[in-house]
Amino acid sequence: xxxxxxxxxxxxxxxxxxxxxxxxxxxxxxxxxxxxxxxxxxxxxxxxxxxxxxxxxxxxxxxxxxxxxxxxxxxxxxxxxxxxxxxxxxxxxxxxxxxxxxxxxxxxxxxxxxxxxxxxxxxxxxx
Amino acid sequence: xxxxxxxxxxxxxxxxxxxxxxxxxxxxxxxxxxxxxxxxxxxxxxxxxxxxxxxxxxxxxxxxxxxxxxxxxxxxxxxxxxxxxxxxxxxxxxxxxxxxxxxxxxxxxxxxxxxxxxxxxxxxxxx
DNA sequence: CAGAATCCTGTGAGATACTG
DNA sequence: CAGTATCTCACAGGATTCTG
Numbered sequence: 001x002x003x004x005x006x007x008x009x010x011x012x013x014x015x016x017x018x019x020x021x022x023x024x025x026x027x028x029x030x031x032x033x034x035x036x037x038x039x040x041x042x043x044x045x046x047x048x049x050x051x052x053x054x055x056x057x058x059x060x061x062x063x064x065x066x067x068x069x070x071x072x073x074x075x076x077x078x079x080x081x082x083x084x085x086x087x088x089x090x091x092x093x094x095x096x097x098x099x100x101x102x103x104x105x106x107x108x109x110x111x112x113x114x115x116x117x118x119x120x121x122x123x124x125x126x127x
Numbered sequence: 128x129x130x131x132x133x134x135x136x137x138x139x140x141x142x143x144x145x146x147x148x149x150x151x152x153x154x155x156x157x158x159x160x161x162x163x164x165x166x167x168x169x170x171x172x173x174x175x176x177x178x179x180x181x182x183x184x185x186x187x188x189x190x191x192x193x194x195x196x197x198x199x200x201x202x203x204x205x206x207x208x209x210x211x212x213x214x215x216x217x218x219x220x221x222x223x224x225x226x227x228x229x230x231x232x233x234x235x236x237x238x239x240x241x242x243x244x245x246x247x248x249x250x251x252x253x254x
Numbered sequence: 255c256a257g258a259a260t261c262c263t264g265t266g267a268g269a270t271a272c273t274g
Numbered sequence: 275c276a277g278t279a280t281c282t283c284a285c286a287g288g289a290t291t292c293t294g
Contacts, residue, residue, distance in 0.1 A: 018182075018183045018186040018187050019187070020186060020187060020189050021172075021173060021187050021188075022169050022172075022173065022187060022188045022189060023189050024189040024190035026247070027247035027248050027250070027251040028240075028243050028244055028247040030247070030250075030251055031243050031246065031247045031250050031251070032168060032169075032240075032243055033165070035239075035243065036163035036164075036167075036168060037163075037266085038160070038266075038267075039267095040163075041159060041163060042149050042159075045148075045149075046148060046149065053275090053276090054275075054276050054277075055275065055276075058276095059147060060146070060147060060148050060149060061148075061149045062147050062149060062150050062151040063151035065267075065268055065269075066276085066277070066278090067267075067268075067269090067278090067279095068266085068267060068268080069277095070276085070277065070278080071266090071267090078253065079250045079253070080249075080250060080253065081250075086276095090275090091275045091276085092274085092275050092276055092277085093275070093276085094275085094276060094277085101246060104242060105239075105242050105246075108238040108239045108241075108242050109239065111235040111238070112162075112232075112235045112236065112239060113155075113159075114235075115231060115232050115235050116155050116158050116159055116162065117155055119158065119228060119232075120153070120154035120155040120157070120158045121154050122207075123154070123157075123158050123206045123207060123208075124154040124157055124158070126205065126206070126207065164286085165286075165287075166287095180255090180256090181255075181256050181257080182255065182256075185256095192287070192288055192289075193256085193257070193258095194257095194258090194287075194288070194289090195286085195287060195288080196257095197256085197257060197258080198286090198287085213256095217255090218255045218256085219255050219256055219257090219294080220255070220256085221255085221256060221257085255294105256293100256294095257292105257293085257294090258291105258292080258293080258294100259290105259291085259292075259293100260289100260290085260291080260292100261288105261289085261290085261291100262287105262288085262289085262290100263285105263286105263287090263288080263289100264285105264286095264287090264288095265283100265284105265285100265286090265287100266283105266284100266285095266286090267282100267283090267284090267285100268281105268282085268283085268284095269280100269281085269282085269283105270279100270280085270281085270282105271278105271279085271280085271281105272277105272278080272279075272280100273276100273277085273278075273279100274275105274276095274277090274278100
């Protein structure tokens with residue numbers, strides 16, 4: 001019921017159409033949070049060139065804890081982005097790789113990371 | 128001083144060359160964290176089509192708090208990614224836009240977000 | 255309108271130790 | 275080797291109130 005309040009002219013009119021381009025209750029928010037989690041991008045990029053073993057990942061991505069590596073991998077695997085393959089050898093061996101879907105995603109992460117690599121120094125120097 | 132330890136043969140040899148592709152103390156880590164912060168990607172995408180006002184951003188990006196909008200914008204502005212322009216009008220008006228550098232970055236975020244939009248439903252349905 | 259200042263909380267993430 | 279199991283906590287992030 002648009003009661004309307006007498007305003008002295010200035011208010012630009014409630015053209016309330018700022019259309020909410022990014023809804024809160026949206027599946028994209030969940031996936032975005034997985035991909036952009038602290039270690040998500042680095043793990044996906046590390047998996048870019050074929051299968052990688054667990055220990056290899058740990059050393060490649062400096063600073064990641066075992067807990068976070070496991071957790072990040074599990075989430076991405078559950079999302080159908082990462083594939084996990086166990087070799088029943090001794091000592092045990094587990095390879096991680098990207099699924100088809102994951103390869104598409106990782107491909108779109110590369111230009112992003114390239115930009116960051118090119119600009120990071122200049123940005124950090126601002127401080 | 129490679130003392131070397133007598134190992135019973137099995138250890139695959141310290142081909143310690145998993146080359147640490149992602150060093151911990153690297154400027155890229157900082158910038159990556161800014162861009163992939165909870166609201167970073169959404170803010171950058173929202174700024175993709177020219178200048179946007181503060182309030183407009185708030186409504187466009189549903190669920191963002193004032194604190195986080197301010198904080199995210201300040202960080203990105205400080206990084207030289209976002210430009211802030213104040214109009215000394217009354218009521219006050221502030222426009223945010225992307226810098227040249229920011230436009231390059233945002234352009235690389237679009238394909239990523241596209242992938243997420245296309246796959247989010249299928250991924251979330253797995254649960 | 256566009257924030258700044260405070261206070262407060264959940265949980266993402268680290269450290270350590272143990273195991274199939 | 276490739277993890278899991280706990281314990282712990284800092285800090286990103288939220289809610290609320292105030293202001294130029």
